[in-house]
Amino acid sequence: MVMCKCGRAALMKTSKTSKNPERRFYTCPQMRSKCKFFVWIDPPVNSPPSPELGFHKAPNHSSSIEVRFEELKHEIRRKDAALVMSWCILVGLLVLILVVVLISLLLKPS
Ligand SMILES: [Zn+2]
Numbered sequence: 001m002v003m004c005k006c007g008r009a010a011l012m013k014t015s016k017t018s019k020n021p022e023r024r025f026y027t028c029p030q031m032r033s034k035c036k037f038f039v040w041i042d043p044p045v046n047s048p049p050s051p052e053l054g055f056h057k058a059p060n061h062s063s064s065i066e067v068r069f070e071e072l073k074h075e076i077r078r079k080d081a082a083l084v085m086s087w088c089i090l091v092g093l094l095v096l097i098l099v100v101v102l103i104s105l106l107l108k109p110s
Helices: 052-058 061-107
Strands: 011-014 023-029 037-038
Touching: none
Parallel strands: none
Antiparallel strands: 011 023, 023 037
16 A cells, blocks of 8 residues: 555556556545655656667677677687597597407407
């Protein structure tokens, strides 16, 4: 319960103006009171976009290049890791084949 400045229970109303359609607010229950109590309940209808959104919509030139550079660095690092991984697998397979051949040679009855 929200109390008005004049001590009465504040009245919840809904704005019908074009600037604030369906926006609720608290006001004084006395129409011609002098307290002029008025508090919005809902956030502004056409609230300005947040700085983060503005940044994504129109990124500044140098920072977008920086972001691209970071992405590329990340990509190269990822490809390097993949390359190293495939080399490890290849070498591992070769060693395995070598071991199998050696074992079969050693176990061959002479
Ligand atoms: Zn009042």
